[in-house]
Amino acid sequence: MNLVFQFSDLHSFLWMNGHGPYVWGCYAMTFLGLAFLALEPRLQRKRFIRQQKALAQRKPAARGER
């Protein structure tokens, strides 16, 4: 298999004979969705740790083993 770039220039790569908006739109939406999935756990973790720390500060006596 020889891998050759299928387009002559950047414009034809972006335009893709009229299919460009469809193709690029799909890739954009997909990577948006994947980026959300990738980033959300990190944000939730940060929020969780912040909440737990605030909770621990508010009632230090209530903390401990259960």
Next chain:
Amino acid sequence: MAWQWFHRLGSPKWFYEKTEKWLPWLGLIALLLLVTGSIWGLGFGPSEAKQGNSARIIYIHVPAAILSMAGYYVMAIAGAIGLIWRMKLSFMVMKAAAPIGAILTFLALFTGAVWGKPTWGAWWVWDGRITSMVVLFLLYLGIVALQEAYQNQDTADKISSVLALVGMVNIPIIYKSVDWWYTLHQPATLKLTQKSSIDPSMAYPLIMMILAFYLFYAWVLLRRTRMEILRREQRTSWVQDLVARG
């Protein structure tokens, strides 16, 4: 003991600690494959004879659709294990899987609709596969909603597991829909047991993207499950130590 691993696996703390070191590798390899596969598919793969360049959507449409179904099995089987062996961790996996599946199903539907416009001439047609994929999407949303609906986590876990199991009948329907109602979707072109009817120049980037989506899915599922572990175990001393460390 042969059963020891099973009990250990049921321990959220053990799971949390064990998965820690896999995560960066899983994420890195998934990202590399995603980027490589996308560039290959977008720029170096051939344009299809009849569909032209719109066929490049296949490299994200098919992996998203495959993972939306594989993810449903993960979710339903995790729910079943939770119901049968009362394994808490298994319920956490089920809960973590639902939103990932919903997003992947949405992406499969979205990319399918956009691909449909230039090739079939319509954004949306209620053919067998699209309809059963909409049902899949609703099942995922139903499980997300059920998890939010109950104050009692135990009840939420049991009821959403039952829904996940009942909804499993939809997966073979999606899979066979292209053969049963042969309307617009073509039957499978990438086959494990027979010769595939897709050219290697398209099959290689496609297989790479499918692998990338599988790894990405595993990466996100593990991280969401770990987050759920922290939430549900927040009163234990090991989570409080972890919080204190930052």
